[in-house]
Amino acid sequence: MRILMATVLTVLLCFEWAAAQSEERADTTFNLGSGWVLELDPNDQPYPDYLADPRRPQMQLGVSVTDSDIPETSSGRIMCDLGTRYTLFKVSPTKEGKNEFALDVEGCLFTQFDPGNNLDNIGWDGRYGIFGVWDWSDKVVARVGYRHISAHLGDEYIEETGRQRIGYTRDDLAFGMGIYLNQELFIYVEPSWAWSLGNDDRQKRWAAEGGLQYQGPHDLWNNSTAFYAAAHVRAFDETSWEPGVSLQAGFHVTRDQNSSNLRIGLDAYTGRAILGEFALDYDESYLTLGIFFDFY
Template identity: 90%
Template sequence: MKILMATILTVLLCFKWAAAQNEERADTTFSLGSGWVLELDPNDQPYPDYLANPRRPQMQLGLSVADSEIPETSSGRIMCDLGTRYTLFKVTPTQEGKNEFAVDIEGCLFTQFDPGNGLDNIGWDGRFGIFGVWDWSDKVVARIGSRHISSHLGDEYIEETGRERIGYTRNDLAFGMGCYLNQDLFIYVEPSWAWAIGNADRQKRLAAEGGIQYQGPHDLWNNSTAFYAAAHVRAFDETNWEPGVSVQTGFHITRNQHSSNLRIGLDAYTGRAILGEFALDYDESYLTLGIFFDFY
């Protein structure tokens, strides 16, 4: 799994970086006949990111103050994520309006380091998945797909504490649906069912998440910057549907719709531990000042 994750991330990030170097993009659209067009490597993603989701594929560097029950850890965290979500292609009608279809792939490595204990790696989670997306009239969007999430303990944390892995792994079938209440406000829900789990004695199969987010107009700093705010809730049957609530707010900076973009924000979370290896046993709260970078 580690080799596969590293390969996916390397290919995706290198490809998107190379594409971003070209000011002029080649025409990658092809007629499919009957009024439909195929576009490879499209400029946009029909299904929005869940901005406040602590497990959305992204590039992140964050400094956190934590109140965590995880044993033998300090009150600080450094969050370092490496990943992206990428739309391979989309199929659209030649007449503007309804029914746009796309395929997304994603991969991310989520890590936490402890600055109070020599920057020891507490643990890391890996995620990859594939989704089919349906965008209906730019108001309602839906997706269905499968994702793999597995969690691991840091080697230094194992050496210091002697803790052993519980084998936390989920292979989910997820169905998400969202609605734009207006041009700036988006609301969504995504239930999931794990068709495979790593620890059958402790894990359960059902989970759900949802949220609401606001993305304002880019009318600040030479029309490159917008204010945004988002809230996300996730809950798992395996932890008695205890809600994990995260809120994020900050500024979204981008040159244009064809470029990658940067978010600088504050992120707050309370609920079960984010790292899967600790999620069944411990709760935590944290406040993070982060830089979030997305490829499009």
């Protein structure tokens, strides 16, 4: 319960921080010569988020109804994620932002708590990474980079069940590419190859993900709110390429393009267990009502 309260407090503090960011920002652009411009701490991210990806670095507080094969767990989950993806800088030949190059860093802690068992922590995954991004004419975007994810069991779950870690860890190289079909529709694919595995006997190196997402115009509630919907599919060689399918839909609220983003939506998933320590052995489905908060 204390972890949950700390998570809620962190979310509230981030909202307060976001309000401060909506004020006028200083100019952080620098002329590099030969027509190139460097912008530190840019207002936008050239590579968009995968909105329905269950392992997207984000702030989330969600309540789930779950049908899970994970032993000795209830049919409910509290999802608490703490993290973000942040663009350190971008370089472009003009201030119009065409043919941009950027550097992104990301990190997130993904946790699940069991409300049917005294809010015991079932497990948590940690993720961090760094990506180089290329935005070509605002139509085609690509990124390549390094990503680490390590999975852990909750102390309470270990005490209650006696289960031990299998040592699920991946260090991979990922290459993502996306295309804007129009201003509102974005489609993407991202294969990855793990050069280091925590459990060589059970894990395999190849994985892939992709999806389609729609971001509508902000024409609701004083032009601050838009409807959005997204679908995401991911599959791993280590689980015979069984697809894990995520669907998410809801409302995106933002004051302006320089402010942080709040999403309120329903998230549905079916496939292998999301937490890495259970992913090789169990399947699950869930429906989550969540608040998703992105800041940069």
